[in-house]
Amino acid sequence: MKINKNKNFIYKIINKDLKNKKYTKIHTRFPPEPNGFLHIGHAKSIYLNFKIAKIYNGKCNLRFDDTNPDNESKIYVKSIQKDIKWMGYKWNKKIFYVSQYFKKLYKYAKILIKKKLAYIDKLSKKEVKKYRGTLTQKGKNSPYRNQSVETNLKLFKDMKNGKFKDGDICLRAKIDMNSSNIVMRDPVLYRIKKNLHYRTKNKWYIYPTYDFSHCISDSIEKITHSLCSLEFLNNNQLYQWILKNLNIKNHAKQYEFSRLNLEYTTLSKRKLKVLIQKKIISGWKDPRMPTISGLRIRGYTPQSIKNFCKKIGVSKKNHLIEFSLLEHCIRDHLNNIAYRFMAIINPLKIIITNLPKEHNQKIIVNNHPIYKNMGTHEIYFNKTIYIDKNDFKEIANKKYRRLTMNQEVRLRHAYIIKVKNIEKDSLGNIKKIYCTYDQNTLNKNPSDRKIKGVIHWVSKKNAILAKFRIFKHIFSIKNPDSQKNYLKYINHKSIIIKNGFIEKSLINHIKQKYFQFEREGYFIIDKKETFKNKKITFNKTISLKGKKH
Template sequence: MENKIMKIHKINNFIYKIINKDLKNKKYKKIHTRFPPEPNGFLHIGHAKSIYLNFEISKIYNGKCNLRFDDTNPNTASKIYVKSIKKDIKWMGYIWNKKSFYVSQYFNKLYKYAQKLIKNNLAYVDKLSKKEIKEYRGTLKKKGQNSPYRNQTIEKNMKLFKDMKNGKFQDGDLCLRAKINMNSANIVMRDPVLYRIKKKLHYRTKNKWCIYPTYDFSHCISDSIEKITHSLCSLEFLDNNQLYQWILRNLNIKKHAKQYEFSRLNLEYTILSKRKLKVLIEKKIVSGWNDPRMPTISGLRIRGYTPKSIKNFCKKIGVSKKNHLIEFSLLEYCIRNHLNNIACRFMAIINPLKIVIINLPRKYKEKIIVNNHPLYPDMGTHKIYFNKIIYIDKNDFQEVANKKYRRLTINQEVRLRYSYVIKVKKIKKNSLGYIKKIYCTYDKNTLNKNPVDRKIKGVIHWISKKNSIPAKFRIFQHIFSIKNPDSVKNYLKYINHESIKIQNGFVEKSLIKNVKKKFFQFEREGYFIIDKKETIKNKKITFNKTISLKGKKY
């Protein structure tokens, strides 16, 4: 254990320093963390930071990490979300301690704890409406005022709370509030709600309960029940820390975790509010939680992101107590850096332009062996074929170009990747004046070498028509057109309506034999992954573009 601690000292963030100190002072024998998602949506990249922190801590210190579902709201909790959350955590490579836990399994205990607060005159049943409670609570500049029901007798509060449980009231009629201090500088401590009525079928407990604890009340007690040592949460719960300790102290729970807050993840061009993400789905701006444009873990997975890249991103952003906007390019750098080492190299033509090699016989077919990766021979090879009709990208030809243009023009030759130098002889256009195809010649003495008598400026990718299969390419951009959509009131005003572009082209036929390799770099185009669901739907092999080839270095 001592060696582990010494290694951790090198990690420069305050949470590891706290844990090291606790272990050194023998405050705990084992470190026990938890990841407590609310099953009301899919996990996003912000959750990935918390997953990484909690599970890595348990791994490094040879401790435990619980997965606990905060299913205290029957209106939003769902088995679908539970299943997706488990899938995402496993995909990231983490295994939680024993079985998964649910706050709903503690409902009986939580109810008894609430009764204990009432008996100790530290909680009361309030008849004020939600709006009235907000008005009575006051503001940062205005002190709160006591509810007219605050001084009810313990006996009356006990009876009303029991009647709440037995379904004698409707949603919003009553709630249970802690009796703390309506003049507290911390608004959270101004008699917060502990229980509310929700007559909705719960996905686990069915209709057994019609009252449900709030997060603030259930979270700290659940931590205690599970013997969590370090309760880690984002800075938005900083003010709630005081309430966390108040509840445990007044319930006389001796051994309990201490809450530590870290900065939440804010990412450029992205919103990480599940409520706002749901709006994107409801308005059909995206196809669902796992749309590749979404910042959800499942969306990133379908787009081609890897667990390693997401973990590396979490590692690079670190842990601090200061909120700031993270550059999206850092996330892109992490996936690009990983895919560069594992993706097989193939050629794909996304904007096809037909080239006819006029000095080749119609049935000519030349086989060329190409490495799947230039740096790793053990990744194998595949075959490409050079023959009379090939495709190049439309952007790789211009009739008239400036001196900086390094591709094919009427007066400029170009090299085909792994192959020969070609030269334009004739252009054929349609009735509207658009180029239909180009007739070229090839220099048979230039296979993988430059001619001795002239300089060739550029190299372009290509595909033989006979060695290609049709493919669909989905190219993505940011959903939002501004860096910080969370900073504006009407974030929907800044939707990028061109965040997805679908193009039809071709890929090498030999790629089909390498489908199990999963990740591909299409030369000069970027990194792509096959979208299995879209492939079945379109009856055509469909690729999602993960990331471009070039980006910011970190």
């Protein structure tokens, strides 16, 4: 069996288990709850579980933890499958669902009751919480804790048959109300929920908790290493208690690693749902969302997300990851695969006065400065062009390296131009600039003077109207999860819409998907927005290196 040299603690555990012949095959699982779209935190778990299975020639199951009918849906099941496939992973054979084990789980629950290790509690949710105690205060036994086995079995059957309302009663494990681990203070194993389940419909009125179903599902599927985030550290003791007391043959073991926390966002599905409900963002697929779907629409690639997961590694210590690391990963990948074009997002019209109206000079440029195999495209130089408004100043300091009244500038791939005069409207805003071009400077530097700057441009005759969506962080602070009122820190200017121009020849390369607009950043076509607005729409993925996001 292959021994991986990766030094993180999970690989060390697996290597040791293989060396000691504890297992001959490694079997992991990815167990999302279908109550929302997957986010970048889930990507870390996907990467870890599926990569381990691949490295050790093992298996990785996709299992939906569908034990709560209140918020679960087929829509989420489909989106999760799509995200995993998009990231380039394949799960082991068929898809698994906890709901397919409901009969077995019910029988296992009855075994605990018969062993006097579980009981039906009639305390309310508030009372259960109160009786449980705190970190400094011991718990208190429920008055229903010592009911007879017969009474508990009858009540449990009545629960199953829908004779009680939601919250009336629940099934709890009988462990230790004085345990230093609050999780072990008679945790709830089953509760009543009468909403329709997206798979089992109204067949069941009771549903197992994650703590009860997860460890048993792992064992049924013969999972060898059950990997989860540190928030389930205290639940590990319960995981082992349930399996031990049910005498389950395949005894899986749980290992915890740090969850992903990312700057300027939240990875709480509950909080992300609030952003959607309050219409702060448009939905799970909004490009500002940290969801895999949102990142995909924004222009992130599977490889960039996997590279990010590789760089952050696996540890047992939670910490806030810099957003710039994720940006570095996508920028690094797009630098190699994105086709180079020019786009004008803040148009300013330039008239070349010493060019005839009919002039339309074709210039061939490379689609990538390094990879010549990516081909070429045509740009056209003629009398009227557009430059970016920020590339001209009437008055500028010496550090300004673009066009001014007294400073020439080179047009990318073309000629050097010089301002002759400007035209303003009644409010003093610049309408257009009249320039002359030096016809001897195509791909040549003049010998008599030094040209400081190079700017991008698009010819009016060969321009296509385009819409650009530029995104900022949803939150204005690095760690919104640290604030009780996190909505107070919403960035209400997290999306900026611009209308400008792109080179017409880009349409011939539209299937390439990823583009770098010179000096602007990396962009991707948003097909849905393009269809809706009937105008080609680009989402900005990331700025170029050194520019603010």
